Amino acid sequence: MSMTAREVHEGRIARGLTQRELATEVGLSVGSINSYEHGIRSITKEAETKLSLAFKRIKPLSEQGPLPTHLAELSDTNTTLQWQGTHLRPTEVELLQVLAKTMVEQRKKH
Structure with missing residues (x-):
């Protein structure tokens, strides 16, 4: 939507x-x-x-405390992702992809 x-x-x-x-x-x-x-x-x-x-x-990551690490392959459209037992919608997976890309780009700048 x-x-x-x-x-x-x-x-x-x-x-x-x-x-x-x-x-x-x-x-x-x-x-x-x-x-x-x-x-x-x-x-x-x-x-x-x-x-x-x-x-x-x-909040930006710099303002958050330590977060648990979860690994997942986000590019596989056949994989169903969950967060704390709740299945993520395709738009939520897209948001995670954008966030991950942004975080990697920010690390490269520093």
């Missing part, structure tokens, strides 16, 4: 952010945020992932 213009707007308002503040936080342009909120442009999967994370207030 894709994020709607209304969800982008309401998510931003719920966080008490201006379009500029949200854009800075998620690494998008103010014009993109504005276009998404007004339904002028379709929200890309990458942008939707960034916005979803911002609206759910997931």
